[in-house]
Amino acid sequence: MKHLFLVLIIFISIDISAQNDANNIKKIYSNSLTNGKSYEWLEHLSNKIGARLSGSLGAERAVAYTRAELEGLGLDKVWLQPVMVPKWVRGLPELAYIETMPGKTTQVNICALGGSVETPNGGVRAQVIEVSGIEELKTIRLDRIKGKIVFFNRPMQADLIDTFEAYGGCADQRYAGAMEAGKLGAVGVIVRSLNLRMDDYPHTGSMTYGDLPVSQRIPSAAISTNHADLLSTMLALDPTITFFFKQTCKQLADVESYNVIGQITGSQFPDEYIVVGGHLDSWDLGDGSHDDGAGVVQSMDVLRLLKESGIKPKRSIRVVLFMNEENGLRGGKKYAEIAKSKNENHIFALESDSGGFTPRGFSFDCSEDVFNKVLGWKDLFKPYLIHYFEQGGSGADIGPLKNDRIVLAGLKPDSQRYFDYHHASTDVFSAVNKRELELGAATMASLVYLFDTYGIDAE
Amino acid sequence: MKHLFLVLIIFISIDISAQNDANNIKKIYSNSLTNGKSYEWLEHLSNKIGARLSGSLGAERAVAYTRAELEGLGLDKVWLQPVMVPKWVRGLPELAYIETMPGKTTQVNICALGGSVETPNGGVRAQVIEVSGIEELKTIRLDRIKGKIVFFNRPMQADLIDTFEAYGGCADQRYAGAMEAGKLGAVGVIVRSLNLRMDDYPHTGSMTYGDLPVSQRIPSAAISTNHADLLSTMLALDPTITFFFKQTCKQLADVESYNVIGQITGSQFPDEYIVVGGHLDSWDLGDGSHDDGAGVVQSMDVLRLLKESGIKPKRSIRVVLFMNEENGLRGGKKYAEIAKSKNENHIFALESDSGGFTPRGFSFDCSEDVFNKVLGWKDLFKPYLIHYFEQGGSGADIGPLKNDRIVLAGLKPDSQRYFDYHHASTDVFSAVNKRELELGAATMASLVYLFDTYGIDAE
Numbered sequence: 001m002k003h004l005f006l007v008l009i010i011f012i013s014i015d016i017s018a019q020n021d022a023n024n025i026k027k028i029y030s031n032s033l034t035n036g037k038s039y040e041w042l043e044h045l046s047n048k049i050g051a052r053l054s055g056s057l058g059a060e061r062a063v064a065y066t067r068a069e070l071e072g073l074g075l076d077k078v079w080l081q082p083v084m085v086p087k088w089v090r091g092l093p094e095l096a097y098i099e100t101m102p103g104k105t106t107q108v109n110i111c112a113l114g115g116s117v118e119t120p121n122g123g124v125r126a127q128v129i130e131v132s133g134i135e136e137l138k139t140i141r142l143d144r145i146k147g148k149i150v151f152f153n154r155p156m157q158a159d160l161i162d163t164f165e166a167y168g169g170c171a172d173q174r175y176a177g178a179m180e181a182g183k184l185g186a187v188g189v190i191v192r193s194l195n196l197r198m199d200d201y202p203h204t205g206s207m208t209y210g211d212l213p214v215s216q217r218i219p220s221a222a223i224s225t226n227h228a229d230l231l232s233t234m235l236a237l238d239p240t241i242t243f244f245f246k247q248t249c250k251q252l253a254d255v256e257s258y259n260v261i262g263q264i265t266g267s268q269f270p271d272e273y274i275v276v277g278g279h280l281d282s283w284d285l286g287d288g289s290h291d292d293g294a295g296v297v298q299s300m301d302v303l304r305l306l307k308e309s310g311i312k313p314k315r316s317i318r319v320v321l322f323m324n325e326e327n328g329l330r331g332g333k334k335y336a337e338i339a340k341s342k343n344e345n346h347i348f349a350l351e352s353d354s355g356g357f358t359p360r361g362f363s364f365d366c367s368e369d370v371f372n373k374v375l376g377w378k379d380l381f382k383p384y385l386i387h388y389f390e391q392g393g394s395g396a397d398i399g400p401l402k403n404d405r406i407v408l409a410g411l412k413p414d415s416q417r418y419f420d421y422h423h424a425s426t427d428v429f430s431a432v433n434k435r436e437l438e439l440g441a442a443t444m445a446s447l448v449y450l451f452d453t454y455g456i457d458a459e
Numbered sequence: 460m461k462h463l464f465l466v467l468i469i470f471i472s473i474d475i476s477a478q479n480d481a482n483n484i485k486k487i488y489s490n491s492l493t494n495g496k497s498y499e500w501l502e503h504l505s506n507k508i509g510a511r512l513s514g515s516l517g518a519e520r521a522v523a524y525t526r527a528e529l530e531g532l533g534l535d536k537v538w539l540q541p542v543m544v545p546k547w548v549r550g551l552p553e554l555a556y557i558e559t560m561p562g563k564t565t566q567v568n569i570c571a572l573g574g575s576v577e578t579p580n581g582g583v584r585a586q587v588i589e590v591s592g593i594e595e596l597k598t599i600r601l602d603r604i605k606g607k608i609v610f611f612n613r614p615m616q617a618d619l620i621d622t623f624e625a626y627g628g629c630a631d632q633r634y635a636g637a638m639e640a641g642k643l644g645a646v647g648v649i650v651r652s653l654n655l656r657m658d659d660y661p662h663t664g665s666m667t668y669g670d671l672p673v674s675q676r677i678p679s680a681a682i683s684t685n686h687a688d689l690l691s692t693m694l695a696l697d698p699t700i701t702f703f704f705k706q707t708c709k710q711l712a713d714v715e716s717y718n719v720i721g722q723i724t725g726s727q728f729p730d731e732y733i734v735v736g737g738h739l740d741s742w743d744l745g746d747g748s749h750d751d752g753a754g755v756v757q758s759m760d761v762l763r764l765l766k767e768s769g770i771k772p773k774r775s776i777r778v779v780l781f782m783n784e785e786n787g788l789r790g791g792k793k794y795a796e797i798a799k800s801k802n803e804n805h806i807f808a809l810e811s812d813s814g815g816f817t818p819r820g821f822s823f824d825c826s827e828d829v830f831n832k833v834l835g836w837k838d839l840f841k842p843y844l845i846h847y848f849e850q851g852g853s854g855a856d857i858g859p860l861k862n863d864r865i866v867l868a869g870l871k872p873d874s875q876r877y878f879d880y881h882h883a884s885t886d887v888f889s890a891v892n893k894r895e896l897e898l899g900a901a902t903m904a905s906l907v908y909l910f911d912t913y914g915i916d917a918e
Binding site for chain 2 (some may be wrong): 159
């Protein structure tokens with residue numbers, strides 16, 4: 001009889017705790033959808049501050065604004081973590097056209113890629129060689145590349161369901177195209193925008209020259225998908241047409257900026273840290289509403305939602321708004337460096353950097369044991385239509401925290417529209433839906449709540 | 460040994476058919492995302508034709524256009540099914556304002572509800588009584604209602620995850636508010652738009668007077684959510700303010716219109732019918748891109764995608780573009796009536812009428828046995844992030860086909876943005892994302908393929 005009694009008590013206690021979790025998660029979602037702050041914060045960040053490229057006035061103002069807002073939440077601690085960041089400036093609006101015969105030009109929409117050098121004073125004018133990628137470039141006779149503009153025109157693959165996979169299959173052209181073409185004697189690079197839509201907006205993004213000598217560093221720019229198709233069609237008709245572009249972008253000296261950090265100190269295990277974050281910097285063309293204003297305000301709201309829902313964390317929960325994800329990752333590296341130097345025990349980190357769209361679930365970078373534990377929580381999310389729990393990557397900013405023990409995760413929102421806006425002038429506040437954003441914040445807060453409650457030890 | 464051999468053969472054949480299904484579904488998705496027609500058709504329907512209220516020129520042109528497009532697909536049969544439909548016209552743009560003292564007015568955005576009578580020539584001017592719904596109205600002293608404008612202001616419940624549930628919780632105000640207020644001597648009705656966003660756009664929709672005598676039929680209109688809040692705030696400050704509105708809408712005599720039908724005749728069971736459809740009519744304020752242009756073009760593309768993917772249906776597959784879902788359901792009723800009179804054996808009907816957003820799954824109205832059979836197909840949809848398979852409602856147009864045997868289903872897209880556009884001037888082509896629309900078409904085609912392949916008998 002004694003054994004039977006014990007078994008009953010255990011079952012009852014499991015039931016109560018599952019019910020308690022369900023109730024707390026319901027409170028979190030309800031608070032976010034009826035009383036969330038994420039949308040209001042995003043409105044300010046996007047419309048009052050705007051673009052926030054590292055080293056810009058916008059980035060500085062975003063640091064001050066988010067710090068002040070976090071201070072207003074009654075957290076246990078809010079602080080700035082200094083970090084030196086690169087400063088790249090776009091300069092004057094870019095100019096580009098296709099010239100089919102002297103004086104007969106068609107203007108096209110381009111934007112310099114982040115990190116690119118400027119063109120010579122009079123711009124670059126040359127014939128164009130179109131390739132589908134770096135591999136193809138390497139198969140071409142050198143004399144066909146020398147003195148030319150290389151046009152990387154591999155489109156994102158439309159039949160991949162996860163658009164990030166399609167992005168991953170094309171991003172090398174943008175990131176390393178100019179480096180590879182520069183080695184071969186090209187004078188400039190034009191890259192098809194990483195966009196699944198046909199439209200008129202060029203999409204910027206980071207690129208590298210690696211350790212190329214300055215003399216081989218050639219300017220590179222992205223061209224809109226419509227104009228990429230136009231250029232390709234015109235080249236097919238006449239391979240001798242020329243392309244002209246001019247840009248005045250510059251890499252300046254590094255400047256000081258900050259990660260913005262807020263903390264609720266844990267009641268039972270204050271030395272165990274959970275991080276939730278997004279990146280505060282953005283590209284300069286739009287206002288970075290999806291990339292990553294959404295992740296910033298959702299992460300801020302996670303701490304507020306826990307408080308509003310009457311949840312007192314056992315572990316220390318930190319919101320970290322990372323600086324410089326887009327062109328250096330300095331904020332993420334700095335945060336991990338400091339955490340390591342202080343021997344802080346980080347058990348879980350969650351990043352939102354895939355847009356403020358309807359959340360579908362999470363991608364986990366963790367051991368099989370912890371993943372199985374997480375799968376045990378999946379049913380708690382079913383009422384909120386959160387169904388995606390898979391092993392995979394997490395987020396760029398939290399990546400440097402990786403060790404044998406920490407669990408890293410990334411929020412996975414619906415990805416269909418993300419690349420319509422990513423790094424383009426279309427990434428603006430009106431492209432974000434309030435409910436979708438708020439559902440994301442609640443989904444993140446619910447996962448943070450569960451990791452705080454149950455830790456990361458296998459059961 | 461003989462038995463063992465038999466068992467092996469069965470296992471292998473199951474494996475092969477599952478692999479075959481996976482391959483066919485992959486082809487369907489790939490065709491839709493790389494070579495779909497749904498977006499191009501929607502562009503024409505939305506931008507070249509526009510709004511398609513029953514009895515309007517737009518509806519007529521949509522019938523002709525979709526018929527011609529279906530005829531171009533090389534189906535076995537395309538025809539029009541005549542049906543008499545109601546014809547309601549909005550007349551001149553509505554005018555409405557709040558008057559706080561003589562001559563001091565604030566204009567507000569309203570639109571007549573579909574089916575409403577016009578206001579008297581000089582408009583309606585009266586004090587306002589705000590209620591949260593029909594139930595509350597019935598608790599109020601008659602002399603407080605008589606001669607007043609009743610303002611139904613119950614908002615949609617934001618913390619419901621499925622926005623259709625929130626819609627269902629409020630639609631009675633719009634549908635029956637004027638009928639109930641008319642019985643009590645009110646002179647007009649203003650209803651808060653069924654919209655979860657705060658914005659300036661009024662949302663129309665159907666309403667009824669039941670069998671009220673003409674003398675008690677009072678005009679009713681929807682007001683934008685921003686202006687509903689404004690009116691409510693002004694009433695709280697001064698309950699004696701007056702509201703003025705004028706509308707010239709009219710119900711005219713019924714006119715002839717059509718359901719548009721196309722068919723691939725089944726190779727093995729031509730007398731078993733599968734229907735896939737949406738409704739061709741729309742409200743008149745936007746161009747009906749989500750409601751239900753999306754469902755129309757997705758349904759058309761289902762048949763094309765099956766053909767393009769080399770799938771030869773065993774059963775007869777019909778696309779039915781129903782007329783008059785919005786204000787009469789005459790097309791749905793007519794189709795079912797004719798099907799019944801011809802003793803046609805309909806085994807499955809699928810409707811898309813919840814917007815062209817990322818598909819999440821289906822809602823099934825069927826027996827437990829068939830539902831369990833369907834659950835056995837769920838894994839085939841996992842690569843496409845289709846996870847929602849639940850029992851529930853299907854679609855208004857296919858509802859009249861219901862009998863003991865037929866399986867009815869509705870496509871369930873992500874619902875977060877739907878009511879931003881529903882029945883409003885914001886429901887336009889630019890609100891539809893190409894990939895989301897195409898994923899919906901592929902998801903529908905895949906389910907139709909499975910029902911065609913395996914029928915509806917329990918296994």
